Amino acid sequence: MSSSKPLLKRRFQLWQDELEAAQSWVEHGERTPTKARFASSLVLLKDSVSGPETYLSYRRGYSPLGTVAFPGGSVETTDDVEIDWIGPSPAAWAKTMGMTDSSLARQHIVAVIREAFEETGILLAGTDASSLIDIAPTAELMKKREALAAQDFSFQDMLNKRGLALRTDLLKPIINWISPDFAHRRFNTRYFAAAAPVNQTPVPLESKALWASWVCPAKLIAERDTSNLGDQVGAENTVGRTLGELVSSGCDLILSKIAMSRGCIAYLNHARPASSYQPKLVVENGEFWLEVDSAAVPDGVCRER
Template identity: 60%
Template sequence: MPNSSNNPAGFRPAGKRLFPLTEGQREAAQAWLDFGGRTPGKPRLASSVVLLKDSPAGMKTFLTYRPGGSPLGIVAFPGGTVEPADDDVTDWVGPSPAAWAKSLGTTDIGLAKRHVVAAIREAFEETGVLLAGPDASSLAEGINGPEWMRAREAIAAQEITFASLLERYGLALRTDLLKPLSHWLSPDFAHRRFDTRYFAAVMPVAQEPSLLTSKGVWGRWACASEILAERNSTVLGDEIGQDVTLGRNLGELVVPGVEVILEKIAAARGCIAYLNHKRPINEYQPTLVVGSEDQLNLEVSTAPASEGAACRER
């Protein structure tokens, strides 16, 4: 049977939220329903990093445009799929892979390691931010020049591995600079499904994000509270200026995972409070809901307590 439900108009069980489907999602969802709810494909593993910094207007995060109908959303945090070569990274300081497995709520230590490596690799590839250094108390510096851009391009094209780059410069991953946030699965009806682990990291003082020359279209620091204040407008989509973003509001540009994280960032007092908050790593999977007049939405079970409120109380 299709993983969908029918609820009376306006009725929403406690702890449940509805999110609109994008145009592409509506087509996939309707096809999935028409064929009786096929068995979902196995999701690809992915990691995404929420880069953060404080500002007078509130916490900011780095958002990017993602072309090609990415399951992470049209607008998202830096991230991408876990790759086999992520297993090759061995230089590591901070919490061990075993400690990360515990933090991520899995018994698979290798899986936890791959997610952490992919998070740091994708952040470097897409933004040039490198959470690695020669030892446990320092970070790589001077990494914004042409040489480093070429390295990022080579990693993106899979001409070299992230592990080989770290080895060349004598760098080890600073896994202590990452914090786990949440775990999201794509809906069953999606043509391309991701099993995504979200992490957070404060922007290193001596580094500054830049878009990948060959793929970067749009990206900038965005104040979470300002983005949410304009969530029902098309300001962000029009600013990006792509055919798939023009005239679209926030809910049509981002996946539920991104929207929920933005809400929690906006509610937090600052980076320290947000990163130090002890949060359970809940697994979220939006499910298809068929409402009145066959309207389709995504339903997400949300945590009963407000993480933002907890951050403010610290």
């Protein structure tokens, strides 16, 4: 007679902004979910004496990516363009990402590099496979980023004028995270990781960022039940809130894995399956949770509840 181990679960609390939508979903019965928008997000990494660090920023209003999140945003129609490319082909990227649509894979790659540049000033582009542009955070560069975010000119034109190609070879896919069905705003997000260029310094976009900083995931996880991060951000909707009330479940899992890694190189070189993950809504004793099976947790990061 064979025996099996009990299935481990990882549960996340719902944000206050999600709770009303979850309650309505349960009270009125399940229905066709809102279509999820494609999005891309970049996990920038660097080593420190305290362990690996990553770059997080505050997002005004409600975002499926989190109140505090990695740089990223929606895939735009302007990302569906042919741009000079260094690294695996779009078809190869699609295979690595577990997709069949190489055009969509290309859009995700363009979007993540564009969004990272808009939000942080970090530009993963160069003239060849051994170069990376050296740019300083000047007032002129900030104006260009603001104009790009406002879609006053195209990312493609900016790259072409400088003779640059996207350094897609510097990216590592991490996970594909899909918002739960009940959410009013839903993202189908592809997370990528990259080492922070040593010759570039991230600076938040003036018009959008209230707070942005390098943080130590190990410290964040150790202090997850405190409001230290929310108090540091200092916004009305972050003060007094814990980590789980600030970041998405996907971001939480990524932070947990970074916290356990030995360093940036080890994290970036870790082999990961091309899988998609979507938390399920669970109601237990009148409380609402997001739940992920251990088999669906990237890199085996899970906790029994």
